[in-house]
Amino acid sequence: MKKLVSISLFLLLALSWKASGQIITSKEEAVEKGLYSYSEVPGSLDITSGSSGSQSSGTERSKKKKKHRSKKNESVNEPTTQPVTVAKKEIELDENDYGFVSDFSLENYTQIQIVNNAMDFEGVRYRTGGTTKDGMDCSGLVFTTFKIFDISLPRSSYEQAKVGEEIKLSEVKPGDLLFFKTNRRKKTINHVGLVTSVENGEILFIHSTLSLGVTISSMSEEYYTKSFAQANRILN
Known part of the structure; x- marks a missing residue:
C-alpha cells in the first residue's frame, strides 16, 4: 500500500x-x-x-x-557526579548500654560484666542464706555474682570485707564493694552492696534488703551515709 x-x-x-x-x-x-x-x-x-x-x-x-x-x-x-555522603554513626557507650555503668573501657570490662550480672537479680526477694533467684541476702547476691566469673568470695559480708584492697569512698568505681554496720548493738559489718554507678558524685549500689529484696540505693541516703563502714576493691 x-x-x-x-x-x-x-x-x-x-x-x-x-x-x-x-x-x-x-x-x-x-x-x-x-x-x-x-x-x-x-x-x-x-x-x-x-x-x-x-x-x-x-x-x-x-x-x-x-x-x-x-x-x-x-x-x-547521565551518571550522578555528586558525591554520595554516608553519615557516620558515632557509637557511645552509656548507661543504657551497660546498665548503670557509663565509664566503659577495656580495662574495666570484667567489672562492668559483674555489674551487669548483678543487675539481672534486681527484684529478687530477700531470703536469709539465699544465693539464687528464688531468694538471696546481701552477701548471697555478691557471692553469686562473683562466682559467675569464677571469683570465690567468702559467704558472709563480714568475711567479704577482708578481701581485696580497702579504698576511700571518693575513689570507688563500678564493681567495688561497700560495707555497712546496720546493727547498732553489734557494731560489726553485717551488710554489703555492689557499686553500679558513680555519676556527678552520687554513688549508686545494688544490694538485698529485708523489705525490698534486691534493689538499688544511693549513698546520698542518710541511712547509708551513717551506717557506712568501708569500701573494698576486689578487682584492680
Whole structure:
C-alpha cells in the first residue's frame, strides 16, 4: 500500500510538471529539482513547492528530532557526579548500654560484666542464706555474682570485707564493694552492696534488703551515709 501511494504521488508530480514542459523520470530527479522531499520518520511524507528554501526538509527535521531524542536520553542516563555522603554513626557507650555503668573501657570490662550480672537479680526477694533467684541476702547476691566469673568470695559480708584492697569512698568505681554496720548493738559489718554507678558524685549500689529484696540505693541516703563502714576493691 505504501509503495502504491509513493508511485501515485510520483506520477502525479510527473504529469503536473510535464504541463510546464519538464518530464520527471525518477524520485532522485524530483528531489534535485525541489519538488519532492521525504522524512525518515515512518509515515511522514512531504511535498514542497519549487522553492526549497521556504521550509526545512523532512530529512533535516528528522535529524533535529533524532538529536533531540539523543540529548534527552543523555540527560536521563547521565551518571550522578555528586558525591554520595554516608553519615557516620558515632557509637557511645552509656548507661543504657551497660546498665548503670557509663565509664566503659577495656580495662574495666570484667567489672562492668559483674555489674551487669548483678543487675539481672534486681527484684529478687530477700531470703536469709539465699544465693539464687528464688531468694538471696546481701552477701548471697555478691557471692553469686562473683562466682559467675569464677571469683570465690567468702559467704558472709563480714568475711567479704577482708578481701581485696580497702579504698576511700571518693575513689570507688563500678564493681567495688561497700560495707555497712546496720546493727547498732553489734557494731560489726553485717551488710554489703555492689557499686553500679558513680555519676556527678552520687554513688549508686545494688544490694538485698529485708523489705525490698534486691534493689538499688544511693549513698546520698542518710541511712547509708551513717551506717557506712568501708569500701573494698576486689578487682584492680
